[in-house]
Amino acid sequence: VPVGILMWRPPLKQWKGEGTTAHLYEILLGRCYTYTQIVRPELGHKDCQKIVKAFTKAFLSKDPCSSTEQDYQPLMELTDEPVPCNKTLFWSKSSELAHDYTRVRQDMFTLEDTLLGYMADGLKWCGDPGSSEMNYHSCPDWREDCSNNSFSVFWNTVSKRFAEDACGVVHVVLNGSIRNTFDERSTFGRVEVFNLHPEKVNRLQAWVMHDIGSVHSDSCSSSSINNLKQILKRRSITFSCQNNYRPIRLLQCVKNPGHSSCGSYI
Numbered sequence: 001v002p003v004g005i006l007m008w009r010p011p012l013k014q015w016k017g018e019g020t021t022a023h024l025y026e027i028l029l030g031r032c033y034t035y036t037q038i039v040r041p042e043l044g045h046k047d048c049q050k051i052v053k054a055f056t057k058a059f060l061s062k063d064p065c066s067s068t069e070q071d072y073q074p075l076m077e078l079t080d081e082p083v084p085c086n087k088t089l090f091w092s093k094s095s096e097l098a099h100d101y102t103r104v105r106q107d108m109f110t111l112e113d114t115l116l117g118y119m120a121d122g123l124k125w126c127g128d129p130g131s132s133e134m135n136y137h138s139c140p141d142w143r144e145d146c147s148n149n150s151f152s153v154f155w156n157t158v159s160k161r162f163a164e165d166a167c168g169v170v171h172v173v174l175n176g177s178i179r180n181t182f183d184e185r186s187t188f189g190r191v192e193v194f195n196l197h198p199e200k201v202n203r204l205q206a207w208v209m210h211d212i213g214s215v216h217s218d219s220c221s222s223s224s225i226n227n228l229k230q231i232l233k234r235r236s237i238t239f240s241c242q243n244n245y246r247p248i249r250l251l252q253c254v255k256n257p258g259h260s261s262c263g264s265y266i
């Protein structure tokens, strides 16, 4: 048989989004070991080889536009990790600020402070039905190709579990410098709010933060926040809201010490 025939591979499909992150497998494995051995050694018993295999098995050799929650179930089962009551922190359009905060408040957890979120944060991945390889050239774009793509379904699945597991008072950092501070189409608005369990979540505490120097566009009294309040009321969850929660404001001021709105704190 001519070598050329053995080496021929069907062409991978072309998508509008960027392809799988280079060295994805090694990055996932490295992050898994970093998290379970160094960040939270109490999780040292987790089998990172098995976890990363389950992760890639969820999407390899499959159509990246027909990804399902079930694809990620084996991975979810290997990575259960309860967050203590009162310590869950959600965010929407405020990723950097929320993570700056949990870096300092080590007892609080965003999804990226749990194993799966830590492993997947910032990465892209997809497979192809005609190949057992990852597609490093392109992956489906949420808008232009399909919404049920391998990484959007992943974030929906893990965000859902993160919300289902939450208990006590839960927190959310929202961005008051954009028009839709509470966006019903965001993962927070679409998935997390609806997967909180009212029998164990007594209250959602929102912190609406304004970027330093921006013109305020939304605050706790805005209609988008009122919408969140109504949704929670229907779900029997108490809501409270605070503008520019001081501990987080101080973190913003660390990055903008000279700004007039920070002056009174120095």
Ligand code: N1C
Binding pocket: 089, 090, 091, 092, 093, 094, 095, 110, 111, 112, 117, 121, 122, 155, 159, 162, 185, 186, 187, 188, 189, 192
């Ligand atoms: O759509 P969002 O925000 O409201 O999602 C944030 C919300 C958080 O509370 C997290 O628990 O949902 C969870 N989450 C992530 O942790 C996460 N890490 C990285 C959701 N999405 C996450 N990503 C990527 O950012 C993912 O690709 C998704 O589409 C964006 C959502 O960010 P957003 O719109 O600011």
